[in-house]
Amino acid sequence: MTAPRGRWLHWGLATAALALGVLAAVSGDASSRVVAPESEVTALELARWIREGKRDLRVIDLRDAESFAGFSIPSAERISLEDLARVPWDRQVKVVVYADSAPLAWRAREVLDAVGVRDALVLRDGLAGWVTTIASPVLPAHPSPEQERASREIAEMSRWFGGVPRVGEPQVTASDSLRAALGRIRRRGC
Amino acid sequence: MSSNDRGAPYMSPYLAGVGIGVVLLVTYVVMGHGLGVSGALTSVVGTAATSLSNAPVLPAWEGYAASSSRGLLGDWFVVEVIGIVLGGLLSAALAGRLRPDTERGERVTVNRRLVFAVGGGAIMGIGARLAKGCTSGQAITGGSLLSVGSWIFIVAAFAAAYLVAPLVRREWR
Amino acid sequence: MAMNAPLYETGALTGGGALAVALGVGVAFGFFLERAGLGSARKLSAQFRLTDLTVLKVMFTAIVTASLGVFWLSRLGALDLARVYVPETYLLPQLVGGAIFGGGLVIAGLCPGTACVSAATGRFDGVAVIGGLLVGILAYGAMHPIVERLAMATPRGTFTLPQLLGAPHGATVLLVVLTALAAFRGAEWLEARRVVDR
Numbered sequence: 298m299t300a301p302r303g304r305w306l307h308w309g310l311a312t313a314a315l316a317l318g319v320l321a322a323v324s325g326d327a328s329s330r331v332v333a334p335e336s337e338v339t340a341l342e343l344a345r346w347i348r349e350g351k352r353d354l355r356v357i358d359l360r361d362a363e364s365f366a367g368f369s370i371p372s373a374e375r376i377s378l379e380d381l382a383r384v385p386w387d388r389q390v391k392v393v394v395y396a397d398s399a400p401l402a403w404r405a406r407e408v409l410d411a412v413g414v415r416d417a418l419v420l421r422d423g424l425a426g427w428v429t430t431i432a433s434p435v436l437p438a439h440p441s442p443e444q445e446r447a448s449r450e451i452a453e454m455s456r457w458f459g460g461v462p463r464v465g466e467p468q469v470t471a472s473d474s475l476r477a478a479l480g481r482i483r484r485r486g487c
Numbered sequence: 488m489s490s491n492d493r494g495a496p497y498m499s500p501y502l503a504g505v506g507i508g509v510v511l512l513v514t515y516v517v518m519g520h521g522l523g524v525s526g527a528l529t530s531v532v533g534t535a536a537t538s539l540s541n542a543p544v545l546p547a548w549e550g551y552a553a554s555s556s557r558g559l560l561g562d563w564f565v566v567e568v569i570g571i572v573l574g575g576l577l578s579a580a581l582a583g584r585l586r587p588d589t590e591r592g593e594r595v596t597v598n599r600r601l602v603f604a605v606g607g608g609a610i611m612g613i614g615a616r617l618a619k620g621c622t623s624g625q626a627i628t629g630g631s632l633l634s635v636g637s638w639i640f641i642v643a644a645f646a647a648a649y650l651v652a653p654l655v656r657r658e659w660r
Numbered sequence: 661m662a663m664n665a666p667l668y669e670t671g672a673l674t675g676g677g678a679l680a681v682a683l684g685v686g687v688a689f690g691f692f693l694e695r696a697g698l699g700s701a702r703k704l705s706a707q708f709r710l711t712d713l714t715v716l717k718v719m720f721t722a723i724v725t726a727s728l729g730v731f732w733l734s735r736l737g738a739l740d741l742a743r744v745y746v747p748e749t750y751l752l753p754q755l756v757g758g759a760i761f762g763g764g765l766v767i768a769g770l771c772p773g774t775a776c777v778s779a780a781t782g783r784f785d786g787v788a789v790i791g792g793l794l795v796g797i798l799a800y801g802a803m804h805p806i807v808e809r810l811a812m813a814t815p816r817g818t819f820t821l822p823q824l825l826g827a828p829h830g831a832t833v834l835l836v837v838l839t840a841l842a843a844f845r846g847a848e849w850l851e852a853r854r855v856v857d858r
Binding site for chain 2 (some may be wrong): 671754775796824
C-alpha cells in the first residue's frame with residue numbers, strides 16, 4: 298500500500314489520532330458520572346445503611362427463588378418484577394433494588410416510581426457490585442495513603458458481613474453459591 | 488505489500504483497525520462491555536461438558552454453561568462469534584477470496600499443518616482460560632480500556648510468540 | 661437521566677435487542693478482520709517473522725481508535741465510563757496465560773477470532789485451530805482444580821494504567837497514541853527493508 302492515496306490516508310489518520318490524543322492530555326480526566334446520582338446507591342453505602350439498621354429501608358432481590366436461596370444480600374427480601382406492583386408500599390420507605398442484570402433493576406425502579414415510591418434506588422453494579430465490594434473484595438496490597446482509609450473501611454465492612462476480603466493473595470474459601478455469583482460476574486468479559 | 492494469492496487486494500490495515508476500533512466503541516456504548524471469542528468457545532465447551540456428564544456445574548464452567556431457556560443461542564458472546572463467521576464469509580465472498588484450502592508452507596504436508604493447527608489451538612485455549620481472555624477480550628478490549636492486566640497479556644503474548652517463532656519458521660517456507 | 665449509555669446497562673435495551681446487536685457487532689468485526697487479510701494464517705504469522713506487520717497495525721489502530729473514542733465520549737458526557745466493564749487484572753495469570761497464548765498463537769498461525777474468519781473463508785486449518793481451542797479449553801477445565809490457585813493469584817480488581825502511573829486518563833491515552841505511532845513508523849521501516857532483502 299504505497300499508493301499516494303494510501304499514504305495521504307495514513308498521514309491523515311495519524312494526524313487525527315495525535316491531535317485527539319494531545320487534546321485528551323490537556324483536557325484532563327474523563328467524567329464518569331452521567332446518571333443522576335440519586336437514582337443509584339453504591340454497595341458500600343448500602344452496607345453502611347444495613348449495618349446502621351437504617352429505618353424504613355427495604356432491600357429487594359429481583360432474582361428467582363433458587364438464586365436467592367443460594368446467595369443474597371443480608372436483610373434482602375425476594376420480590377419478582379411481576380409482583381412488585383402488587384405489593385402494598387409505604388411511600389416514605391427507601392427501597393433498594395438489585396438483580397443479576399442491570400436492565401431488570403432499572404425496570405423495577407420504574408415500576409416503583411409508577412406506584413408512588415419516591416425513594417427507589419438501584420444498587421450500583423447489582424449483585425456484582427455487592428460481591429466485589431463487600432462479600433469478596435480485592436484490596437490493594439500496597440495502598441496509597443488516600444486508598445488506605447477506604448480500603449480499611451471496606452475490609453472492616455466486609456468482615457462484618459461475613460465476607461472474605463482478599464489482599465494480593467487468593468482466598469478460594471468462598472461458599473459454592475458465592476462462587477457461582479462470582480462466576481456469573483466474570484462472564485461479562487471474554 | 489499485501490501479498491495475496493487470491494482475490495482482491497486487502498484493505499489498508501490502518502483503515503481496518505479504525506473499523507474494528509469503531510465496532511468496539513459501539514459495543515461499549517450499547518452493551519457496556521467489549522468483544523470476546525474464547526469466552527464464547529468456553530460457553531460451548533461448558534454447556535456440552537455439563538449436559539453430557541449430567542453432573543452439577545463444575546467450578547471450571549461456572550458462569551459459562553448456558554443457563555437461559557434459549558440455550559447457547561441466548562449467549563451474547565456466542566451470537567457475536569456466529570456474527571464473526573458470517574462477517575468473514577461476507578467479506579471473503581465480496582473479494583473473491585472464498586475457496587476450500589489448507590493454507591501451509593510449500594514443503595509442508597496438509598496433515599502436518601493440521602496437527603500444528605490443532606496443537607497450537609489447544610495451547611492457546613489453555614493460555615486464554617488462564618489469562619481470562621484472548622486477543623479480542625484481553626488485548627483489544629482490555630487494552631483500549633487501559634487495563635493493566637490486559638497490557639501485561641499483550642506484552643507476554645508478543646514476547647512468547649517472538650521466542651517460539653524461530654522454531655516454527657520452516658512451517659511457512 | 662439525560663444520557664444513558666451504555667444502553668444495555670441502563671435498561672434502554674433488553675435481551676432480544678442485545679442479541680441482535682451481538683450479531684451485528686460480530687458481522688462487522690469479522691468483516692474488517694477478513695478485509696485486512698487476517699483470515700490468512702500465513703499473513704498473520706508473518707508478524708512473527710517480521711515480514712508483514714499487519715497484526716500489529718490492525719490491533720494497535722483498533723486500540724488507539726477505541727481508547728480515544730472512550731475518552732472523548734466520556735469527557736463529553738455521552739458515555740458513563742463507570743458502567744463499562746473493564747476486564748479485571750490478575751497479574752500472574754495474565755503474564756503466564758499471555759505467554760502460553762502467544763506460544764500457541766505462533767504454532768497455530770491464527771488466534772481465536774481470526775480462526776473463525778479463516779474457517780469462514782473455506783480454510784481447513786482455521787477449522788482445525790477452532791477444534792484445537794475447544795480441546796484446550798476442555799483440558800483446562802479438567803486441570804482446573806490444580807491450576808485454580810494460579811488462576812486466581814495476585815488479583816488487583818479493576819486496575820488501569822492511569823491508576824498505575826498516577827496520571828490523568830487523557831495523558832495516558834496520549835501515551836498510548838504516541839507508542840502506537842512510533843510502532844507503526846517502525847513497522848513501515850521494517851517492511852520496506854524486508855522487501856529489499858527478499
